Amino acid sequence: xxxxxxxxxxxxxxxxxxxxxxxxxxxxxxxxxxxxxxxxxxxxxxxxxxxxxxxxxxxxxxxxxxxxxxxxxxxxxxxxxxxxxxxxxxxxxxxxxxxxxxxxxxxxxxxxxxxxxxxxxxxxxxxxxxxxxxxxxxxxxxxxxxxxxxxxxxxxxxxxxxxxxxxxxxxxxxxxxxxxxxxxxxxxxxxxxxxxxxxxxxxxxxxxxxxxxxxxxxxxxxxxxxxxxxxxxxxxxxxxxxxxxxxxxxxxxxxxxxxxxxxxxxxxxxxxxxxxxxxxxxxxxxxxxxxxxxxxxxxxxxxxxxxxxxxxxxxxxxxxxxxxxxxxxxxxxxxxxxxxxxxxxxxxxxxxxxxxxxxxxxxxxxxxxxxxxxxxxxxxxxxxxxxxxxxxxxxxxxxxxxxxxxxxxxxxxxxxxxxxxxx
Numbered sequence: 001x002x003x004x005x006x007x008x009x010x011x012x013x014x015x016x017x018x019x020x021x022x023x024x025x026x027x028x029x030x031x032x033x034x035x036x037x038x039x040x041x042x043x044x045x046x047x048x049x050x051x052x053x054x055x056x057x058x059x060x061x062x063x064x065x066x067x068x069x070x071x072x073x074x075x076x077x078x079x080x081x082x083x084x085x086x087x088x089x090x091x092x093x094x095x096x097x098x099x100x101x102x103x104x105x106x107x108x109x110x111x112x113x114x115x116x117x118x119x120x121x122x123x124x125x126x127x128x129x130x131x132x133x134x135x136x137x138x139x140x141x142x143x144x145x146x147x148x149x150x151x152x153x154x155x156x157x158x159x160x161x162x163x164x165x166x167x168x169x170x171x172x173x174x175x176x177x178x179x180x181x182x183x184x185x186x187x188x189x190x191x192x193x194x195x196x197x198x199x200x201x202x203x204x205x206x207x208x209x210x211x212x213x214x215x216x217x218x219x220x221x222x223x224x225x226x227x228x229x230x231x232x233x234x235x236x237x238x239x240x241x242x243x244x245x246x247x248x249x250x251x252x253x254x255x256x257x258x259x260x261x262x263x264x265x266x267x268x269x270x271x272x273x274x275x276x277x278x279x280x281x282x283x284x285x286x287x288x289x290x291x292x293x294x295x296x297x298x299x300x301x302x303x304x305x306x307x308x309x310x311x312x313x314x315x316x317x318x319x320x321x322x323x324x325x326x327x328x329x330x331x332x333x334x335x336x337x338x339x340x341x342x343x344x345x346x347x348x349x350x351x352x353x354x355x356x357x358x359x360x361x362x363x364x365x366x367x368x369x370x371x372x373x374x375x376x377x378x379x380x381x382x383x384x385x386x387x388x389x390x391x392x393x394x395x396x397x398x399x400x401x402x403x404x405x406x407x408x409x410x411x412x413x414x415x416x417x418x419x420x421x422x423x
Contacts, residue, residue, distance in 0.1 A: 067231025330360025
């Protein structure tokens with residue numbers, strides 16, 4: 001057999017040196033370590049993105065649940081069906097539609113858990129939607145259940161007292177140039193879904209709670225001091241009122257100044273009252289067909305239960321320093337209504353201006369028209385005044401109060417109480 005050549009000591013030393021060099025060689029390990037670290041970092045970043053996505057989804061669902069609960073609570077006075085429909089409708093507006101993309105919107109009246117369990121004055125809304133994450137499935141195979149819960153209801157205080165009905169207009173209610181609404185005992189309600197449905201600018205201020213379907217816009221020092229609830233709508237409180245269409249034919253003799261007394265009835269020629277006239281209105285309903293003109297310093301007194309009906313498609317003319325002292329009837333079809341414009345009248349702007357003062361106990365109701373106050377015109381009341389109109393524009397002071405016991409007005413935004421989130 002052939003013999004293998006024996007390694008020399010020099011060869012052995014050379015082999016050992018080569019092995020030690022190989023062991024000490026770190027050139028490839030740096031690249032390998034870098035690749036491993038990058039892979040770990042990429043996984044951590046991806047997992048962080050997915051967790052952030054979950055948090056964002058939860059926040060979106062919480063917004064939808066909040067809005068749904070408020071909308072449902074605002075409909076408590078209507079019906080059980082309305083509670084569910086309003087809540088789910090508002091949730092859908094926020095992008096979460098019950099039964100679509102595995103979304104579940106649950107509405108409970110009264111709430112099924114929490115401190116308000118079993119209380120009929122509150123509504124619970126729960127929005128949930130499972131979320132599937134790619135990387136997180138390595139640790140949790142099933143979809144993540146993401147959801148949010150909210151409860152809203154009557155929390156005391158007054159109901160609404162100033163209400164813009166338009167469902168979509170930008171600046172459906174606007175306050176400008178130092179305009180003020182002082183209504184600490186009631187609320188401002190705006191049904192517009194516009195992102196600028198409530199528009200305040202140039203140091204305008206609302207000292208009241210606010211409920212707006214869409215969103216408010218504030219600029220140039222404008223301010224809201226009360227709570228703001230978004231996403232809810234309220235029904236027209238006077239929609240079903242039947243306003244008289246006939247009455248005894250009358251003629252208003254108030255064009256020569258002095259003091260005159262008028263009786264309720266239908267005034268085909270309207271009112272055209274000259275400067276300085278004082279008009280005393282006997283209790284009842286006044287159908288004013290063609291015009292309602294106040295000269296400078298005209299005063300209307302109707303404190304025994306009076307309703308003025310704008311019974312035609314015309315614009316009210318208000319002179320300088322006009323004063324309306326009106327108390328609405330407490331019963332009958334016009335209960336609580338001090339001035340009402342028919343819903344069939346077209347969209348006109350009814351303006352009270354130039355230091356006009358409206359001392360109203362009851363409601364001003366203009367469902368199809370804009371009501372504007374400018375040049376120091378003032379609405380003032382120590383008890384109950386409501387303003388309900390298609391749109392509202394203010395550039396001056398207005399004070400409201402919601403102590404309406406026995407006045408005959410209908411509540412705005414539910415059964416006479418403010419609706420707020422409580423959970």
